[in-house]
Amino acid sequence: MSIDEILRELREDRVHGASWYFLRGIEVIKIAVEKGLNPSDIRALLNELRGVRPGMASITNLVDLIERSLSAGLDLNNVISRLRDWYDLASKRLVTQLDKFPIMCGSKAITISYSSAVKTALSRWGKCSMSCTSWSQNQVMRFIRR
Secondary structure, three states: HHOOOOOOHHOOOOOHHHHHHHHHHHHHHHHHHOOOOHHHHHHHHHHHHHHHHOOOOHHHHHHHHHHHHHHHOHHHHHHHHHHHHHHHHHHHHHHOOOOOOOOOOOOOEEEOOOHHHHHHHHHEEEEEEEEEEEOOOOHHHHHHHH
């Protein structure tokens, strides 16, 4: 995929959660580096990426880390690789923590949007029947207003 295609995908997405945005953000930056974009162009790309989902911590943190790496003159290929490694390590730590605190059979999980953490939990604890429901913001507001 091209940079523009990934940015469009990020802007139009209404299903995925923060982890997916983080990983797609890494991908778009990786493509920019592979295409040989200069630091000024990468900074412009970072501003576009930041505008995809203002306030989403995974994007904001990624953009801030890449900006700081550019300012420090770090090799972005190495930074991207290290961020991917960090994500993989965090995912493994999540599984380790989930295994320490299993939920009871018959429990339910409700999320406002897709959550890879909830999906991981349900797959770890899927030995019995459980349900997970993702509610839209409107559904959450109706529930809150009851």
